[in-house]
Amino acid sequence: MLPVASLEEEFSQITEYFSPRVIAEANGQYFKIAKMKGEFVRHNHENEDEFFYVIKGVFCLRYDDGSEARLSAGQCHVTPRGVWHHPYAPDEAWVMFVEPAETLHTGSVESALSRSVESQTAHLKS
């Protein structure tokens, strides 16, 4: 029996902001969720696009040209590869995002908020 995942249940397992949790894999892409609140690290991914879909709250991506993508629940957005983005959430937001399995979520930027791919998938092995 192939598994069915409930996002509500998956989010209930998350205790830390900006710490991605992988909920599915398909075609080399990881489907991840995270609770976001406050400022994340400005970063880019040289070779990988990033798809975002907001489940709850408001999630924003600021770009270097001064533009901002402001996503409410039910809205989606793609940050193209190479483009520097500075994510933040004014209050707690629940976000699903999709990127290649090898993508580092803080891109080329190493930060206290960086989480290894191993930590993002640790619950799948327990």
Add this chain to the structure above:
Amino acid sequence: MLPVASLEEEFSQITEYFSPRVIAEANGQYFKIAKMKGEFVRHNHENEDEFFYVIKGVFCLRYDDGSEARLSAGQCHVTPRGVWHHPYAPDEAWVMFVEPAETLHTGSVESALSRSVESQTAHLKS
């Protein structure tokens, strides 16, 4: 300014069941939505996994081993490559699904419900 898409608005443009509408592309994957109601075509995709996420209603995938994945709103599921699946929705369901851009949504099966990739992306060119 990179676009933000509202799923509610995108769904409002759909007038036909089982007719996929591409809402985003990232890393060679198409993010599609469809309204489902009734029986779809049993099919498989030899080389492509398929990710499903239900926005509204109940959407089911029946497998040849007799098992069934029954997804309610907020639930997701992956049909692995090669696996025959028979989708259906007891009542209208709104589904987001993700698959490689080249994937045919009825797989190797040609049916009256088959829609070309061109028809799934026609609104992007208008």
